[in-house]
Amino acid sequence: MNAHNPKSAFLTRLPEGEATQPPPTPVAQYVSDRKGTQAFIAAWGALGGTSQIASAAEAAVAVKTYSRGRGDILASPGAVEGLVPDLTWPDCGRQAAAAAGVGVVRAEAAAQATGSVIIRSDTNLGRSVSLLPPACVFVIDESTIMESLGAYLRRLSALPSQLVAVTGPSRSADIESTLVIGVHGPGEVHALIIR
Amino acid sequence: MASTTATEAATLNSFNTRARQALRDERLRDAVARSTDLLGSRRVEALSELANADELRDAAAAIRSASVSRLRSLLDEWSDNFTALGGTVHWARDAAEATGAIAEIVAASPAGPGAVVAKGKSMASEEIHLNEVLASAGADVIETDLGEFIIQLAGEAPSHIIAPALHKDRFQIADLFTADSGQAVSAEIHEEAAYARDRLRRAFLDAGVGITGVNFAVASTGSICLVENEGNGRMCSSLPSVHVAIMGMERIVADLAELDVMLNLLARSATGQALTVYTNLITGPRRDGEADGPENLHVVVLDGGRSAALHSQYSSALSCIRCGACLNVCPVYRQVGGHVYESVYSGPIGAVLTPILRPDDPSARELPEASSLCGACTEACPVQIPLHDLLLKLRLERAPESATATRRWGFRLWSLAWSLPLVRHISRVLTRLGLRCTRVLRRLPSRGWPGAWNKCRDLPRAR
Ligand code: SF4
Numbered sequence: 001m002n003a004h005n006p007k008s009a010f011l012t013r014l015p016e017g018e019a020t021q022p023p024p025t026p027v028a029q030y031v032s033d034r035k036g037t038q039a040f041i042a043a044w045g046a047l048g049g050t051s052q053i054a055s056a057a058e059a060a061v062a063v064k065t066y067s068r069g070r071g072d073i074l075a076s077p078g079a080v081e082g083l084v085p086d087l088t089w090p091d092c093g094r095q096a097a098a099a100a101g102v103g104v105v106r107a108e109a110a111a112q113a114t115g116s117v118i119i120r121s122d123t124n125l126g127r128s129v130s131l132l133p134p135a136c137v138f139v140i141d142e143s144t145i146m147e148s149l150g151a152y153l154r155r156l157s158a159l160p161s162q163l164v165a166v167t168g169p170s171r172s173a174d175i176e177s178t179l180v181i182g183v184h185g186p187g188e189v190h191a192l193i194i195r
Numbered sequence: 196m197a198s199t200t201a202t203e204a205a206t207l208n209s210f211n212t213r214a215r216q217a218l219r220d221e222r223l224r225d226a227v228a229r230s231t232d233l234l235g236s237r238r239v240e241a242l243s244e245l246a247n248a249d250e251l252r253d254a255a256a257a258i259r260s261a262s263v264s265r266l267r268s269l270l271d272e273w274s275d276n277f278t279a280l281g282g283t284v285h286w287a288r289d290a291a292e293a294t295g296a297i298a299e300i301v302a303a304s305p306a307g308p309g310a311v312v313a314k315g316k317s318m319a320s321e322e323i324h325l326n327e328v329l330a331s332a333g334a335d336v337i338e339t340d341l342g343e344f345i346i347q348l349a350g351e352a353p354s355h356i357i358a359p360a361l362h363k364d365r366f367q368i369a370d371l372f373t374a375d376s377g378q379a380v381s382a383e384i385h386e387e388a389a390y391a392r393d394r395l396r397r398a399f400l401d402a403g404v405g406i407t408g409v410n411f412a413v414a415s416t417g418s419i420c421l422v423e424n425e426g427n428g429r430m431c432s433s434l435p436s437v438h439v440a441i442m443g444m445e446r447i448v449a450d451l452a453e454l455d456v457m458l459n460l461l462a463r464s465a466t467g468q469a470l471t472v473y474t475n476l477i478t479g480p481r482r483d484g485e486a487d488g489p490e491n492l493h494v495v496v497l498d499g500g501r502s503a504a505l506h507s508q509y510s511s512a513l514s515c516i517r518c519g520a521c522l523n524v525c526p527v528y529r530q531v532g533g534h535v536y537e538s539v540y541s542g543p544i545g546a547v548l549t550p551i552l553r554p555d556d557p558s559a560r561e562l563p564e565a566s567s568l569c570g571a572c573t574e575a576c577p578v579q580i581p582l583h584d585l586l587l588k589l590r591l592e593r594a595p596e597s598a599t600a601t602r603r604w605g606f607r608l609w610s611l612a613w614s615l616p617l618v619r620h621i622s623r624v625l626t627r628l629g630l631r632c633t634r635v636l637r638r639l640p641s642r643g644w645p646g647a648w649n650k651c652r653d654l655p656r657a658r
Binding site: 006007009010011012013014015016017018019020022023024025026027028029030031032043076089090094095098113114115116121122125126127128131149150153154156159160161162163164165166167168169170171172173174175176177178180182183184185186 | 226229230233234243244245246247250251253254257258261264265266267268270271274280284285286288339340341342345358359360361363364365368384385387388391392395396399400416418424425426427429430432433434449451452453454455456458459466468469470471472473474475476477478479480481482485486487488496498502505506
């Protein structure tokens with residue numbers, strides 16, 4: 001290693017460290033015995049998320065119905081079969097996206113234990129769609145609802161540039177410990193579960 | 196030696212003065228008590244949802260201490276993976292190197308040195324006083340976490356690791372927002388949040404550079420993990436074309452299984468949530484074919500006194516995951532809040548970390564005195580750092596230098612006297628007598644020291 005290399009200069013000051021047994025990594029177990037879709041809906045609902053179950057054929061209509069009165073629909077191409085969004089990301093540009101009312105994204109998986117939806121930057125073609133609008137619809141295949149985020153992570157081999165587990169609507173308790181919903185990210189989150 | 200003692204005396208006095216001042220501030224004490232109570236009880240509730248909380252806690256402690264003891268190889272592995280993905284690592288031995296590197300990144304960004312910099316919450320950035328450095332280079336730095344935004348407007352430092360503006364009430368916040376906007380913002384919490392949302396949304400869309408902290412780096416995948424509730428961390432790491440993340444060099448785990456264990460405990464211990472609203476796992480900059488995300492991703496790895504701590508008896512303090520649980524249960528923190536510590540880190544972990552990271556600062560060395568050694572912090576800590584033990588060790592280290600000649604001689608005489616049976620007997624008789632007198636003491640008017648003493652202490656019964 002080159003002594004003038006900042007990395008090796010930095011690392012050589014750290015102790016070598018003996019090779020030890022790798023530490024245990026137990027999987028979390030939960031007291032609640034609820035399982036599956038109903039467990040996810042309950043956990044997601046407790047956080048303030050709404051949900052509905054629909055067939056693939058009903059999905060586009062469900063998105064339209066949910067979005068009524070909430071403003072323009074922003075989606076990445078092909079997010080929901082048959083859906084014609086008002087704005088398509090990224091062609092619409094960021095300013096228009098920021099003015100949209102509802103973002104629609106396809107979720108990679110969902111976690112029942114914590115009420116989390118997992119989205120990936122590679123499959124969704126855009127981080128902004130689920131971030132900028134004040135409401136977001138996550139389209140979840142029922143078969144992808146699993147035990148926990150941990151179960152999903154432990155199964156991964158390659159990671160996308162960004163993977164986000166969304167656990168409820170954006171929130172803050174920074175003023176007098178009072179819960180405020182929808183501070184920067186979407187304040188309304190809807191799980192559209194496809195049977 | 197005499198001069199050291201004088202400065203020591205002066206600083207000791209100044210901590211006490213600050214604490215006394217805080218104790219007189221009823222508004223502050225109410226706010227701190229309310230928030231810490233809430234956070235503390237939610238933590239207990241959230242941990243009770245886990246059937247194997249104890250097993251997870253043992254594992255978390257083992258994972259963190261394994262990481263701390265093999266930082267060299269983990270950082271090496273992580274940085275190789277991260278660099279292969281197209282990220283850039285900056286190795287900063289101290290605050291100057293870290294701020295220098297970040298100022299250069301901002302200057303070289305498409306928006307140039309005057310860029311709007313949207314910043315997420317990062318304790319490491321507070322450690323290095325990043326905002327001042329960037330501002331003096333011409334950047335427009337804006338804190339985007341609601342609590343951090345509030346204290347940035349107030350020109351203050353965070354008073355709690357996870358709730359930086361916990362000491363402010365909504366009336367003070369309304370004043371700050373009104374001054375910031377030039378228009379009246381009412382003291383209604385939802386209206387205040389809405390103001391911050393609009394104000395900061397503009398900053399996100401204009402920002403040329405986003406800066407965030409790092410909760411964990413994952414060695415095997417070259418990722419960084421960032422947890423947050425508001426979505427500002429996601430904005431800072433998704434919208435600007437340059438993202439800079441600052442991480443204390445110890446914030447690393449080996450793989451995703453270890454990350455899972457830590458995530459199960461971090462939010463539960465911090466706010467009582469099962470997970471924070473956003474768990475962001477970032478693995479390199481935007482890739483080909485992706486519609487958005489930063490083109491340039493930098494991570495600044497900060498030593499800042501940590502490698503020295505690694506070689507000391509206090510290395511276990513580097514296991515800290517900054518959950519704030521020890522603050523919420525600390526009887527000292529709960530009375531005086533965070534500012535009296537005059538450090539980025541307050542409460543028990545602050546009283547340990549500050550003197551370790553700032554060994555030459557006499558005002559940092561007095562912080563371990565700010566503890567009743569009750570051990571509530573150790574009990575609350577999800578990674579089982581023996582906080583009260585470390586506090587005691589730090590006190591011990593400081594004892595020889597803080598003792599005055601009178602005190603030294605006093606104790607010497609005392610130990611000599613007690614080694615003689617007769618003197619020991621006499622002293623017991625005197626003690627018994629003395630304790631009888633406390634009945635009289637109790638009747639004294641509640642002014643001055645006897646009153647203050649009586650108010651909160653009971654003397655033992657003499658036999
Ligand atoms: S010392 Fe333990 S309890 Fe305190 S902030 Fe760090 S991890 Fe949390």
